[in-house]
Amino acid sequence: MRFCYSLALPILLALFIIQTEQSVYNETGLRGKKLGGGGTCNLFQGRWVVDSSYPLYQSSSCPFIDPEFDCIKYGRPDKQYLKYSWQPDSCNLPRFNGLDFLKRWRGKKIMFVGDSLSLNEWQSLCCMVHEWVPNSRTKYVRTNLISSVTFEDYGVSIMLYHSVYLVDMVRESIGTVLKLDSIMGGNAWRDADMLIFNTWHWWTHTGNSQPWDYVQDGTTVKKDMDRLTAFYKGLSTWARWVDTNIDPSKTKVFFQGISPTHYQGREWSSASKSCYGELGPLTGSTYPAGEPSASLVLKKVLSSMKKKVYLLDITTLSQLRKDGHPSAYSGDHSGVDCSHWCLPGLPDTWNQLLYAALVM
Template sequence: MGTTNPFKSQPLFFTKKLITWALYALLPLTLLHFYFYPLPLKQSLTDQIPENKPIIVSSQEQQVFYEAPCDYNDGKWVRDESGPLYNGTSCTTIKEGQNCISHGRPDIDYLYWRWEPKQCGLPRFDPTAFLRLLKNKHLAFIGDSMARNQLESLLCLLSTVSTPDLVYRNGDDNKFRRWYIPSHNTNVSIYWSPFLVKGIEKSNTGVNYNRLYLDSVDDRWASDMGQMDIIVFSIGHWFLHPAVYFENDSVLGCHYCPELNHTEIGFYDVFRKAFNTTLETVISSRRGTNSNAIDVIVTTFSPSHFEGEWDKAGACPKKEPFMEGEKELQPMDAEMRKIEIEVVEAAMKKGNQFPGLRFEALDVTILSWMRPDAHPGPYMHPFPFANGIPERVQNDCVHWCLPGPTDIWNAILLEVMKRWEVQSWKQG
């Protein structure tokens, strides 16, 4: 006859009721268990995160997301019809030379691209999240006009939720400025220092070469380092100019100085020396017992896109980004980037012994190289063709229109800061 299932012949609703009763019985037992044995939430979350998989915490909902390591420099530009967060009219801190729309640039397609990394997603810049991470802190951009370009992009992005107040200005062309954001007790500064080390810039009336002193940093930013929480270094293009280099009170050599009796040594090794001196100075500042924590970002070299003569129409004529593999990075740009990556990696190893000191390369060289369409070109000046096409017209194929690719630099900077916040949270 065999064994029979006592529930087989029962109606279906009886089986459903039995399951429901069982669930009701388990619920109070589960609650009692967690009452007496609560889970250590912070530990339970972080212990599940592999060391090579940082997490991102949403500033609004405090949700935890898992993400594999990402090379943000490996990707492609894709169309994005949502457009930028700001424009040349809504943001008042754009330098005139980068305000391409207000200066009459007729094509606006360059505004509708976003960077898509291969290994991960890159969220749209969240100004609220950035300000939360900057609360009660001082962020300083130090370097040349590319540092200023990135700074002004950031100010425009942040001004969409909280207006920065200019509280300090000094120097020719206001090369030293500071903004204060009352809503978050935040300071954002720019320090003009095109070599990071001590230097005397060439002039139109005097000698036509720069003088660099490679064994000491520029006091104009170094003297304020104790007040900085996050530093973004960005230099490069000034090293391409003629220069004489000094080290240990003697001439080391020069770059493009045929009228002088000095050894030509180029600029690559000098560029490396300047960065090594700079980052070693930051590390040394941490050796004091009362030194402040500092996060250091190095924005890698931003390529130019001149085609033909710089002072003729069409010097940077492209209207779309390069597609992946369309045109290789130029050797000089690649070497400058390589040097920066290497000096940051070396600084990371040295800095590991000092709590509160972090280094990161903001690797934007290749993604910037793929945007030949986003320079001001002749629109560095207002309406350059209002009276026809002149024989000579100055072009800017170095800096970037705002809005533009520098907004992506700051989106990546925000992701770095998110990751650092999570690392601090885990260590705490």
């Protein structure tokens, strides 16, 4: 879905405010130990390398994958996209160990909160863990609001709370209102031992694909507003909720960074292409189009928070994976999907980085 927006001047100025040392962990907090010792490395700066040990599981062996992510089942002919691993420049990611993950989080609740990209990552993590304990008793529940996979032998529940904006959408007499300063759904998040938040994808939707009729900012109700401004305001409401309601000694909080789309080939210097037919990642460690504005807004909000929120800064490494989308191999869905990701695939790397944050 294409749309136009302008970046409001106050936000543009705010993005370049010098960050304080106190807030640095919220922006780039996940670091590994450098190879050979001495100092740390940025886990999100690196390149994609061919790895014959991948993928980490087979889609046919995982009972949790939705059709729209099951690219192999729905006819994707190439397989090379499955054979890449993320290599940070100066350190190695720990290999994911699902049994270790379950033992570390025995008796705990892990909750993803967000849109269909959270669904993508949630199903990935469930598959990665299941691959390690295929005979473990599991309880699988799917509903429109809350879904879960519970590994009953360990008492670990990996949950998904569906909230595309994090802030509320409420049906009122005038229609559906997106309330930028309200989070009623947060009551369901309080009991989780780990929270992984995500939002952005739906903020760009307009026309018939937009699920709300009006947007409310304080007491002001509008038909529309600048989408980055709305995103900033909604995300700031979420940040205040976390600062007010979360005890970091009891709950570890992550934010899944902005997941990119690949509908416009000109972003990687190929103007006539989308993700369809792409067979491999971009080489190198930078993306020609640069960092998206939404990612800058996210980092600005995180840097202002009082409580620790660890950013899974997956944007650039995901931008390089123009080959990782379902494209035309997305179940019964029509068209080309360059927003979501095949499973197995890129979200497995997101979860490897999540695992690294827990063990390094």
